[in-house]
Amino acid sequence: MNTNEHEHVIEVTDLRRVYGGGFEAVRGISFSVDRGEVFALLGTNGAGKTSTVELLEGLARPAGGNVRVLGHDPYAERDVVRPRTGVMLQEGGFPSELTVAETARMWAGCVSGAMPQAEALERVGLGRRAGVRVKQLSGGERRRLDLALALLGRPEVLFLDEPTTGLDAEGRRETWELVRELRDAGTTVLLTTHYLEEAENLADRLAILHEGRIAAAGTPAQVTAAQPSRISFELPEGYFVGDLPPLDDMGVCEHEVDGRAVRLRTRELQRTATRLLVWADTARVELRRLDVRSASLEEAFLGIAREAAQAAGTKEYAA
């Protein structure tokens, strides 16, 4: 069970997936995930996240490139890899007539070295719902049950496909806490999500997919740092944007003026903010509603999707 000899628990090199009819959903992507890391795959609808995760889970054979999970080919060596991984699919699809406890028992029967079912249900906050039929669970509770089942085999690697879709804010935070606990105990987690806040909070590193390719990758801080920061404020009565120091000198790359409201974008936040504040101080003016902020992951995501779409010559995200 020792995986320390493998520097990368998940290693993907130039991976490709082609569906029947020749559609290439994954077009040569490479990344690796280290032991005890949480790695998020983000992307617009149809970007190729699920297609990629299915290859990592060994559910399909790649059309090209290489996948290694715990040092093995998850498709060709499924019997070696599968017992050491936990999979939470987008739709668990368990019989709805069974109770939560019966479902966990049935699933535990398929897993070697399973943890006690009650412990798995307790960990996801379903301990008190053990006697309830699956069909009576809310959408969020079903996601928790899917997660409990993925945890049953004490996996070294956990694949979570949109783990918090349908959960309320509290349920989402509880799931994040659980994922952090698992990570701290050495579990490697690969998740897909549409919630950028989730990736920002949870992921040690992430990759943004667009049309089957990686458009950006790194830590959340690295990915957002590549996008411009924003400064907004209102000029006082009698002042115009032309009264500011030359915007180029301030490091501004884009600006918008709407009446008195000014929005600047800059890749040199400290320089722009300093020049602006020195100017305001010297001119003895108050910049009302002053707001200075780095790009959020959401802004970075939208910017990357827009750039990638423009580069591909489509207009989908160019609006």
Ligand SMILES: Nc1ncnc2c1ncn2[C@@H]1O[C@H](COP(=O)(O)OP(=O)(O)OP(=O)(O)O)[C@@H](O)[C@H]1O
């Ligand atoms: N079985 C299939 N046959 C043909 N094309 C498919 C098949 N499954 C997925 N695709 C296509 O592959 C592309 C990638 O789909 P995939 O489900 O991997 O995207 P995703 O990033 O997970 O999207 P979402 O966020 O909507 O779940 C899409 O264009 C999709 O229509």
